[in-house]
Amino acid sequence: MTESILRLTVNGALHTVVTSSHRTLLEVLRKDLDMTGTKHGCDLGECGACTVLVDSKPMLSCITLASQVEGREITTIEGLSDGPFPDELQTAFSELGAAQCGYCTPGMILSSRSLLDTNPDPTTDDINEALAGNLCRCTGYVAIISAVHLAATRTLGRAE
C-alpha cells in the first residue's frame, strides 16, 4: 500500500494527511479527519449521501479520490454553518421536517446550497432537477422541496 501526503482545504482550514493514496475523499473525510457528517450510503455514486461541495459544486466524495481535490475548496456539512450559526437551509430543513432519519440530509443540504448559490430563487422544477442525484427514502422529497423554497425566501428577504 503506497502512502501519500495530501494537503486538503476543508471548510477553510488546511489539513495535511498522511494516508493511502487510493483513499477516496469520503474515506479521508470520515476516517482520517473524523468528519463523519458526510455519509456513506453506497460506494458507487448512486445515492448522493456522500455529497460535498468542491469549489461550491456538488461532488460525490465516494467516487472521488482525495488526491484529485488537493488545492481546491472542500465544504462539508460541518463547514456549512458559521460556528454555532446554521445555514438558512439547515434551519429550514429542521423546521419543516425535511430530515426524518437524517441520513441523506447532509448531502441533500449541500446539493441545495450549490443550487441556491447559482440560482437564488429556484422553481420547484429547478429544485427537483438539482436534487435528483440525492436519494431519500423517508420524506418523499415533499418537505425537502418546501425547505429549499423556505431557505431561498428567507435569504431573499421575502415574506414567507
Next chain:
Amino acid sequence: MHAVGTAGPRIDGMEQTMGRTKYTDDMTLPGMLIGRLARSTQAHARIISIDTSAAEALDGVKAVLVGTDLPITYGILPVSQDETALAVGKVRHVGEPIAAVAAIDAETAERAVDLIKATYEPLDTVASIDGALLEDRDLIHGEGKGLNVHRTAALEFGDVDEGLASADHIREDVFYFAGNTHAALELHAALATAEPGGRVTLWSSTQVPHYVHRTLAKVLEMPAGQIRVVAAPVGGGFGGKTDPFSHEIVAAKLAMVTGRPVKFTLTREEVFYAHRGRHPVLMWVKTGFDTEGRITACHFKTFLEGGAFGSYGAASLYYTGALQTSTYQIPNYRFEGVRVFTNKPPCGPKRGHGTPQPRFALECQLDKAAEDLGIDPVAIRLINAVEPNSMTVNHLRITSCALSECIERVAEASGFKEKFENLPAGKGVGIAVGAYMCGAGLPIYFNEMPQSEVQIKVDRGGGVTVFSMATDIGQGSTTMLATVVAEVLGLEPSDIAMVTADTDLTPVDLGSYSSRVTFMGGNAALEAGTAVKDRVFAAVADKLGAPIESLVAQNGRIEDAEEPDTGVSWAEAVALAIASGGPLIESGSYRAPKLAGPYKGAGVGISPAYSYSAAVVEVDCDPDTGIVTVDKVWLAHDIGQSINPLLVEGQIEGGVYMGLGEALFEADDFRGALHRGPSLLDYKMPTSLDMPPVEAILIDSDDPEGPFGAKEVGQGPLLPVIPAVANAIWNALGIRMDQTPFTPDKIVAALRDVARGKPGRFGPKEVPAFEFPPLIMVEPPEGFPTGRIHIEVGVS
C-alpha cells in the same frame, strides 16, 4: 393542549441538519478493528470445507470465525430459530455469511476475506414458488427431498360456501405482488466492545435493541445482564433492521476473541443479501357480491416466497390473511396461505408487513367488481366499509374508525367522481383504502410483562429526563415521547432530555415495528408523566393550600386555575416535591388488552386500535411508451389525534412515496437465485423528479385508548397507494395491472393485447395446485358484527 397537536420540528432536528447525529458507522473507538464477512457464492450447497489459514496468516488479521464458532441457532420469532451467525453445514442463498474476519483496517479485512476458500457440494436450487412446491427437490431446511414448505394456514370464519351461493355476482382473480426491499440510506452497521470483566456492549443500527439483546444472550451463551445493546440513531429502517443480524453477533464475538472493539459496516450489496424485504406473494381471490356491491363472502389464497430463512415469515403468512376484514364487512371469510422457502435472501417485514400484497389484490378486485356491477368505485367502498365499535368475522376488535370519512374526504378533495367519468384517454384516477394496526396486540415472546415501559427522572433544577428503549428510526418517536411528557407537565418538547434505546439505561420498549411506538410507548409516557405530575401537584397543593383538582401545569408553571398569580415555577414545584417525597423518579407502562380470538393464528392482526387511510391517485399514461406519470396523490388518514402534525404529514408523504416506488419501479429481480442488481443504480426507486405533490388530509377520530386519542401513521398510508395506482391506470387506459410493479413493458404488453382483441390485463393466470391443510372452522364473534366491544380506558 399546548404541545400535543402542535406542528413542530423534531427535538433533534438541528443536530441532524448540522451533520452532528452520530450513526453507528460514525463511531470510532481506540484500537478499533474492522470486520468483514465472507459470503457464499452458492445458492444451495453443502459446505465441504472452509480454509481460513491464508486469511489468518495475513499480517494485520486479528481473528477469523466460521460457523462452528457460533453454532447456536437464533431467529426473530421463537418458532423460527433457523439461522446461525455464520453458515453451519450448508449454505442456503448467495450472499449468506460463511466466515468473518477482524483486522487492523478495512483493506486488510477485505484482502483476508478474499483469501478464505470454501469448497461446496451443490444441492438443488429452489428459486420460485412453483419450484418450492415440487416434491423432488433438496430440502432447504432439513435433510432429503420434498416440498420446501415453511408454514401453512387454513382458517374459515362463517360459511363461505353459503355466502358465495347467495351472491349475485362472483369474481375470481389472480394477482402477483413482486418482492422489493427497504433500501434505507444508512448501511447496516454494528460496533462491539468487550470489557476485561466480560461485559459486552454493542451499538447497532437496529430497530429492535431488545430482541438483539435476547439474541446475543442466547448465541453468546451469556447472561443478558452482561450484555448492553444500544441502538444508535437509525438512518432509516422500514422493517429492514428489525431482525437480529449475523454482523451484530459476529461483531460481539470478535470483540470478545480479540479484546478490541470491532466494527462492521455492510456494503450496499451486502444489505441486499441481508434483505428481510417484502415477500413476493401470489394471490387467488374469490369474492361474492350482492347486486348493490355488498360482499357476501371472500375466499383468499396466498403463496409467499420466503427466501432462505424463517425470519418473521410465520407472522408474515398470517398477515397476508388477517387485515382484509379490517376495512370491509366480510360476513364469511376463508383464508388459506402457504409460505415456501427458496434459495434467495430471506424475506421479512417491510412497511405494512404482509398486508400491502393482499390489500393490492383486494382493492383491485373491488374495483373490477364495481365495474361489473355498474357501481362507482367510491360507492362500493362506502357500502362495505366497517363501522366504528364493531367486531370483524375473524375477531378483530374495531374501536375508533373514520374509514367512511377518509373515503368521502379524499374523493371530494380530489374531485374523484368528476375526473373518473371525464378525464381524457391516457389520464385517470383510482381510489383505494387500507388499515393498519397500532402495534401488534401480542409481543413476539408471549408473556405478561408490559410491551412498553417509560421512566422519568426529574432533576432538582427542574430538568426532566425521559428514559425509554423506543428506537428512533426517523419516524420521530423520540420527539413524540418528549411531546407527550411535555404536554402532561406543562413544558415544551424541547425542554425534555431524552435517553433512548439502551438496554443498560432504559426500561424495555419492544422496538420500532408494527407501528407500535406512539400507541404503546406514548401511553407508557403518559402514565409516567402523570405520576410525576401527581407528585408535583400534591406538593404544590400543600404549599399553596389549594385543592389538587384546581391545579394546572402550563407555561412552565404549576398554577391554581382559579388564581394563576399564586402559582410556582416548575423548578420550584419540583423542589417542593423532592423535599416532601424524595427523589422524583416515576415510571409508567403499557400492556395491550387481551384481544386474541379463539383460534390458532388469532395473535396476528389483533391490535388495540387501527388507523385507516384512503388514497386517490391521478395518473397520466403514455400509451406508446407505457410510462406512467403520477400527477398527484390525495391521502386521507384517520390518525385519531396527531401528537405532532408535522411529523404525521411526513410519515404520510413518506408512505405515499414508498408506495409509489413499489407500484411503479421497485422489484428485487433474480436470474435464478442470483440477485440481478444488488445496487441502488439497478434497484430503481423514485427520485425527486418522480415524486408528485401529495395532499394529506388528517382526520381525528379520537381513539378511546390511544395516548390523547392518537393512532399510528408509519405504515398505514402506504397501503392504499399501490392499488390506487393500478385502478388509476385502468381508468386511464382500460387495462388491469394485476402484477406489480407497473413498468412500461407490462403496460405496453397489456395494450397490445387490447389491440389484438384480448382482455387488457397483465398478471398471472393461475396459482399452483397445492393441498392446504384442513380448514380450522371458527365461529364469528358473539353478536357479530356489533359484538361486545370492551374498551379499556387508561390501560396500563
